[in-house]
Amino acid sequence: MRKSWWKVLAVVLVCYTVVGGLLFPVPRLPILNETIRIVHFHPPLWFAMIILFTVSVVYAIRFLSSNDLKHDTMSINFAKVGIWLGILGLLTGMAWAKFTWGEMWSGDPKQNAAAIGLLIYFAYFILRGSIDDQAQKAKITAVYNIFAFAALIPLLFILPRLTDSLHPGNGGNPGFNAYDLDNNLRLVFYTAVIGWTLLGIWFATLKTRIDWINDKIEDKQMVTA
């Protein structure tokens, strides 16, 4: 129990944000109206995705310096969970865009960048599938992971600031602070970021442990066979 307090915390925080995000009073703003509630889901999912991808890259670097396959399993699983959060973030963002910007896909630079970012990670999984040898696979995909992450950063953080974006805080649009992200809203928002991140870490570590156990079982079967 002492070790798993953060898992409880993750569940509590996510439940809190789901309930709070839907029920708490929100500021009435033109155009946004009630859709501002998505602020509790869409940006936190992206934040959590970026954090998980960063962890994945850190494990890729650790794998390259240690050659320990356990780090590689960690790296791939963090990327896998990250991509799920990314897909959810994209879908919630599209729903939000439908009601505020009028279209699901309005060619906003951040939307495009997000789609490209997902493509990069899908390519990462296909690359993984195309190599048979375990050690080779780990090494090559770790290199691609680091390389791709470095390419993703300018995409997500620099490009949208250079062009006109519909997103708040870009291309001359005021940031959300200007829309008076009032304290209530902010409380739920940061709670959501922490909650989704912890939930993601939980999923990733769980999957990693399953993979390790499967590896061990396979090794045993090889020995007995």
Add this chain to the structure above:
Amino acid sequence: MELMVQVKAWLYKEFLMEWRQKYALNGIILYTVSTIFICYLAFSIRGASMSPIVWNTMLWIIVLFSAINAIAKSFLQENSQRSVYYYSITSPVAIIIAKIIYGMILMSVLVSLALIVYSVLLGNPVDDLPLYIFVLFAASLALSSMLTMISAIAAKAGNNSMIMAILSFPIVLPVILMAIKASKNAMDGIARSESIDEILVLIALNVIIITLALLLFPYLWRN
């Protein structure tokens, strides 16, 4: 110093290989030229009636595809037995530096040729030509170093050309987007200070990619 000698030897080897099997180089040149010719015939109009955005975008797509085809073979042609031999005599950093330099030279030649043929066939509506050429070169240098690294990865993943394409397309997109934007500015003759951001990002991307390639390639090479 030792590194410089090795880089020189590798560059010499690259040029020699290219000279001996001329069909590869000629093939790439023909590929670029015939793609441009297809665009010319397909649009069947002169530059005057073609909207500048289409003109610009088309050139970049041609450059992108030529780059992928030209650079893809930089590692695909190395077979594994020879790699073992290379591994025992040179440092991986020398190899990647030489390959990147070679890719850059190849791309510069290819891009200049593409621009000339393209301008002849489809007209040249560019207002600020020096800036346009600068952007073209900066972007193709970034493309070539990125694609060289991707080609090294793809070569390890079983020399599959589909892998090369899917790995490289999303990664080169930031470069292409920046380049299209900056070159569009150059085309419209907008003040140079307006495109300074894009050009800085392009140069920064170049630096990041080359640094990463130098750091990561030794891990790919060693196995």
